[in-house]
Amino acid sequence: MFLRKLVVMAMTTALVSASDWSGAVNQDWSNAGNWSAGVPSPPVDARFNAIGGGSPNTINLDTPGSALSIIFNSFDNPQYIITPTVPANTLEINDKISFTDGGAHTINAALIYGGGSLVIQGIGVASNLTLTGDNTAVIGGMTINDVLLSISDDIQLGTPNTPVKMTGAGISGLNPTSSFALNRNIELGTTATSIIDIVNAGVTLTTNGSITETVGGAPLTKHGNGTLFINAPTTFTGLLTISEGIYSAATNTQLGGGPTLVLRGATLQARDSFSTNKELRLDPIPLVPNIEVLTGKSLTLTGTVADNAGAAQLNKTGGGTLLLNGINTYSGPTNVQEGILSVNSALPSIVNIAAGARLKGIGSTGAVTNDGIIAPGNSIGSMTVASYTHNAGATFELEINAAGAGDVLNVTNGATLNGGTLSVLATPGVYIPGTLYSFLVTGTGLTGTFGTVIENAPGDVQVNYLPLGAPTFAQLEILGAFIVAPNVGTLSGNARSVQNYLFSITPFPTDNPDFLNVITALLALSPEDYKKGLINLSPAQFGALAQQNLQKSITFSDPYVSSVEQRMWCDRCALLSPDKPKSCPTEAGQTTMWGTAIGQWLFQDSVEGQYGYRDSIYGISIGATHLFRNNLMLSGGFGYSYASLDWKQGKGEANTNTLYIAPSIGYSELNYFVNLLLQGGFNWHDVDRKIRYTGVSRTAHNTHMSYDLLARVDGGYKFRLLTSKTNRNMLFCYEIQ
Structure with a gap:
């Protein structure tokens, strides 16, 4: 008889392990008539099923609530919203929040959980939970398993400085809906997909905590049009994929601990100067990948830059400098839209230089079309291109020195000059008439001429297109002697007087070897020593x-x-x-x-x-x-x-x-x-x-x-x-x- 009663009691307990919401009376949590088994409390779960029929999906938490777990079991509408009538009405959970559906639900109440990390268990990205309350009473932080968790503030993820964990077997992720700083670590505990999905372009998530892993090879994918601003080390060793929006980094340690980075139709932003030897794979789907380097900064790539799927293009944006110093095998065009691209290795890609942008370096490229600025070399040096087209708004920057060395653009095939500008940048020194600089050398011929020649010094120069009648190269010739002084800012006192005197002598005495030796030695000095040298020459x-x-x-x-x-x-x-x-x-x-x-x-x-x-x-x-x-x-x-x-x-x-x-x-x-x-x-x-x-x-x-x-x-x-x-x-x- 006792055994029969015990079995009956066990069956009864099993039958009431969950109380289902019906909303039969009204929308208040505290009304037992709205639940199948009365108002839930531990060890009973609060379960929300697909009730349909226009039944209320907004639950008023009119008193502090509690349950063993919150279970969302609605495979279609309505999507549930639990909202406290006053902020003090909290929702205490003893186990977890789970989804058996792919719905999107919202809890606006502050959560209480004292059993470690609160697990939010879903079935993939179709499961979406939005939290808006002050959840600092969730003592151990949160664990996201196969669900997309939408938040708008750091306090919605639990007690400050506790980690947020992603450990699902499917897709687990965070969805910031407004800009804020995440002052806690992110722990990747799975080799499945972990994502940070910042949907809105105007939203920035700043990570002040590290992104680490608890299992080796954990990957991370950046989704959405917003900005992920990495402000701490990232040590996970899996693949970092930037699929949409902007991923902003200031050091190599903020690009993950793995060897490879995939840039898929998104922007990698370098907001400070650094170098990386990671392999960069470019994916053209759905948009052209961008590398943005902020003004005054530089990003140096010493690893391989390759196609990931199909012929990928690369856009260089931002006012800073991107240096390609590694192996470049990607097959699509390179579009220099802003700032500087410095190629110091082989780049088979064709290169398009937009107005105001600049191409430089000592490497080689495919065909170049210039609507901006090309400056071969790093300082004085040479660059090789497959072919070269210089359009009307373009500038060829030619740097020369008094010893007869200058920049050279070697063109494997032919070059076409559609006007444009040749800008002669003479470095400090004494320039002697008759000095020649062959700066544009082609393999199959040169068509057209430069429209304008400008100089940074008051010298007399001309451009020769040789051989006459069928030119294959362009040459700069110095016609009159001149001096170029170092750019040392504003001089004063004796230094200014000596410089004004020396550089105003006409005609310039090129037949005085002592004078030439002194001036040449003076102009070779550093800016600070140059000032001292002028004073040394003064009669002070x-x-x-x-x-x-x-x-x-x-x-x-x-x-x-x-x-x-x-x-x-x-x-x-x-x-x-x-x-x-x-x-x-x-x-x-x-x-x-x-x-x-x-x-x-x-x-x-x-x-x-x-x-x-x-x-x-x-x-x-x-x-x-x-x-x-x-x-x-x-x-x-x-x-x-x-x-x-x-x-x-x-x-x-x-x-x-x-x-x-x-x-x-x-x-x-x-x-x-x-x-x-x-x-x-x-x-x-x-x-x-x-x-x-x-x-x-x-x-x-x-x-x-x-x-x-x-x-x-x-x-x-x-x-x-x-x-x-x-x-x-x-x-x-x-x-x-």
Whole structure:
């Protein structure tokens, strides 16, 4: 009897393991009449079947709800929407959310789950669940198995920093419906298909967490027209497929850990400069693959770029540079729509250059049609193309140097010039008439000419199409000498003056080897050393001679002033006649002779663009002072000096001989004096300036004269401490001066 009751109870429990929604009474979750077995709670599942007949598919979560699992079992409409009437009405799940159909359902309530990662189990991409609530109470994050989970914010995926896992045997994925940052890891736990499907073009999902794998070889596919902005390492080792929209990466580690990347009608965006050796497969279905490199950045491909299915094209977009340095076997055209394509290996593809875009490099390509800019080489170099068409709006950039080297475009077959521009970019140097540059060389002939030739320097050039009558190559010829200076920005001071002088000499002295050697060495310097080189050529160091002359003049004027100055400081007449300090009539009319030997040594550091120097001065001065009255003196003198100046850094030396003549007039009272001096100097300079540049070591010798005129006014006042009652000493004067 007990066994029979137990079996009956077990059968009864099995029969009520799920309560089916009917909505028979209204749309409220809490109304038992809307459920087949009453309001569900664990261990009973809440199941939503295909009820049809216009029955309500919107469930009002009018009280906090719970169930063992949420099961969507509707194979057709209606699609269920569970919405709380107030935010506090949460939905607690003890097991999982599962689909047995391919429907699309929505839960707007906040979910609660404390048993690890909440599993959402579907049957493939036809199963779509949208979550909109704050699901931070889902403690272990979420696991997506064979279902597409649509979200609009990171908090809808569970507690912050918990992973979102994709582990289904079919197609599992995320569908961001608005732009947000995913601040958690994505774990790929299957070798089946895991996708991130960003449907809307204006939506960007930023992954701040890593995309990893828990089984080896896990793949990832980017779907939808939106942007997947990878902002952390991606270490999964399976195939990365970019099928639609934009996949934005800043480093090679953001392109997955596998060896291969498939670009299928989508855009790979390089938002920073990096290099990758991954194999890139191009798939032309449904659209042409794009590689976008942002302005100022570069993406270098060193691996193989190949067709994935059919003859694939490649569009280069963005203002940055794409460098093809690996093996390129894809068979469709390459369209350079924006920015720069640098080909440094073999590229069998034909290349179309759009207006404003640029093709460069040292590799080879198929036929090239140019409506933009072609610049063979990286700096000066050569490129080979199968054939070349230069249209009216196109530019051929020809870089040349003064040594006779220049860019070369080798054309295996023929070239057609439909006008357009030849832009000559001369690098810094001295360009000599008669220098030739063969820059466009064809195998089967050259048709047409360039419409315009422009230059970055004021040189005289012309283009020759040779041989005459049946040309196979184009040649640039220098007709007149010119100089091209480095682009160093705005110069100032001596550097600017020297450059303006050197580059304005006409006609240019090409027959002066020393001048050519110096200018050539100067122009070969780096921009910073070029500025220093200009200063090195400037005559700024001769400013030391003027400084030396001024110092000599001041030194030699001192003895002339001292005679009247000393008379005031210790006035013998004032000492002898304290009652009448101005009466010393016996000295009026007297003349005093004097002579002085002078020596001075000076060390000057570099300042204001001038070199430092060492200076030594030796000389003698003689003179006389005549006392016209007790207070008025007239002085005059002559002098000679020899000065030796030695510039630092081995820049040279100078010797100067100088004669001086100096009249002065002074007035002295008991407590003050004033003196006016006019001094003239006649200087004979003998200068050796050392000029050293690459290939040039010269001493420039110079002799010249200069003249100095010094006007000097001196004065002084003293406070006398002595009085008429103070004992006087004939040898000392006690005064404050």
